[in-house]
Amino acid sequence: MTTTDLVPALEQEEAADPFTLGGEAFTSRLVLGTGGLPSLEVLEDVVRASGTQLVTVALRRVEAAAGSSMTEVLRRCGVRLLPNTAGCRTAREAVLTAQLSREAFETEWVKLEVIGDDRTLLPDAVELLDAAEQLVADGFTVLPYTTDDPVLGRRLADVGCAAVMPLGSPIGSGLGIRNPHAIALLREQVDVPVVLDAGIGTASDAALAMELGCDAVLLASAVTRARLPVQMALAMRQAVEGGRLARGAGRIPRRWHAEASTSMAGLPDL
Amino acid sequence: MTIQVTVNGAPTDVADGATVAALVADRSTGHDRVAVALNGGVVPRSRWTATALAPGDRLEVLAPTAGG
Numbered sequence: 001m002t003t004t005d006l007v008p009a010l011e012q013e014e015a016a017d018p019f020t021l022g023g024e025a026f027t028s029r030l031v032l033g034t035g036g037l038p039s040l041e042v043l044e045d046v047v048r049a050s051g052t053q054l055v056t057v058a059l060r061r062v063e064a065a066a067g068s069s070m071t072e073v074l075r076r077c078g079v080r081l082l083p084n085t086a087g088c089r090t091a092r093e094a095v096l097t098a099q100l101s102r103e104a105f106e107t108e109w110v111k112l113e114v115i116g117d118d119r120t121l122l123p124d125a126v127e128l129l130d131a132a133e134q135l136v137a138d139g140f141t142v143l144p145y146t147t148d149d150p151v152l153g154r155r156l157a158d159v160g161c162a163a164v165m166p167l168g169s170p171i172g173s174g175l176g177i178r179n180p181h182a183i184a185l186l187r188e189q190v191d192v193p194v195v196l197d198a199g200i201g202t203a204s205d206a207a208l209a210m211e212l213g214c215d216a217v218l219l220a221s222a223v224t225r226a227r228l229p230v231q232m233a234l235a236m237r238q239a240v241e242g243g244r245l246a247r248g249a250g251r252i253p254r255r256w257h258a259e260a261s262t263s264m265a266g267l268p269d270l
Numbered sequence: 271m272t273i274q275v276t277v278n279g280a281p282t283d284v285a286d287g288a289t290v291a292a293l294v295a296d297r298s299t300g301h302d303r304v305a306v307a308l309n310g311g312v313v314p315r316s317r318w319t320a321t322a323l324a325p326g327d328r329l330e331v332l333a334p335t336a337g338g
Contacts (some may be wrong), residue, residue, distance in 0.1 A: 033337065033338030034336035034337060034338070035336045035337045035338040036336070036338065037336060043336075056337055056338055057334050057335070057336065057337050058334070058335050058336065058337025059305060059332045059333070059334060059335070060332060060333070060335045061278040061279075061330065061331065061332060061333075062278070062297050062298055062301050062304065062331050062332065062333045063278060064335065065301060065332070065333035065334060065335040066333075066334060066335040066336055067300045067301055067333070068300060068301055068302040068303075070334060070335065070336060071302060071303055071334050083334075083337075084337050084338070086337050086338065096307065096310065096311070096312065099312045100305040100306075100307055100312055100330075100332055101305070103305040103306075103312055103314060103315060104303040104304065104305035104332065104333070104334060105303060105334065106303075171338065172338075220337075220338030221338065224338075
């Protein structure tokens with residue numbers, strides 16, 4: 001796996017509290033989805049600019065699939081692949097898709113998605129938990145895309161998921177984190193990593209996720225559908241790093257009224 | 271002699287006695303890391319050569335693509 005160069009302060013943060021997922025340590029806390037890019041040529045530049053070490057991919061019928069040039073680019077970038085179960089609507093479909101992905105990508109890691117509604121692409125909680133339980137029993141490292149419900153998050157962690165990945169808002173909506181309070185609560189509820197997944201629109205959303213205590217951010221459309229995907233990939237990288245540093249540094253408490261930062265001591269009488 | 275199976279949703283004639291391996295070889299030009307589902311179950315790569323197709327079989331021949 002490629003290593004990502006970090007500024008010294010961030011190196012210290014990471015040394016004190018490294019990001020590990022499924023027993024593997026990552027220096028980048030940005031997980032990148034590959035869907036939505038205009039061309040394959042941009043993919044390599046986007047991956048490199050983002051500094052990511054973990055990239056999601058999918059499985060489709062050969063007639064509609066990208067071809068081996070995509071996997072070749074990702075292999076050259078040295079990133080770990082995380083197959084998803086996008087488009088699955090039942091636990092049965094998701095489990096079979098994960099098993100097919102294990103066969104194709106030779107990895108037991110899976111980003112588990114079980115969608116319950118076509119318009120919002122919101123997860124089906126019942127099918128999701130069922131699929132997660134089956135896949136954990138089958139030896140998978142399960143990273144479930146879920147709602148921001150802290151109780152469901154805890155249930156997913158309880159059945160053995162390696163992380164919990166709550167949405168900030170619907171997939172591809174760019175609406176950011178609609179319920180920061182729920183994300184922070186979820187973070188308190190589980191011991192496994194929390195990865196903010198879906199809804200990120202711009203860099204400040206990614207920074208907020210980290211400030212709320214998320215361990216990493218997963219995003220695709222915000223970069224791949226940006227006017228300048230490579231530039232946005234860099235912005236996301238810096239936002240995740242900035243949010244992580246800010247979380248570690250400790251934000252000041254919110255106050256109702258002002259508190260002067262310039263001392264009143266020695267104020268001249270003019 | 272041919273038999274009819276369904277490949278990726280389309281009715282397809284294949285030689286009687288054709289295997290999953292033969293079908294994959296025919297379909298997967300330009301793709302690596304192909305996976306095959308047969309009648310709702312996974313056919314591991316190690317079983318492709320030994321798995322003969324039967325009339326009415328439903329196959330999905332899949333390959334990596336971009337995804338979020």
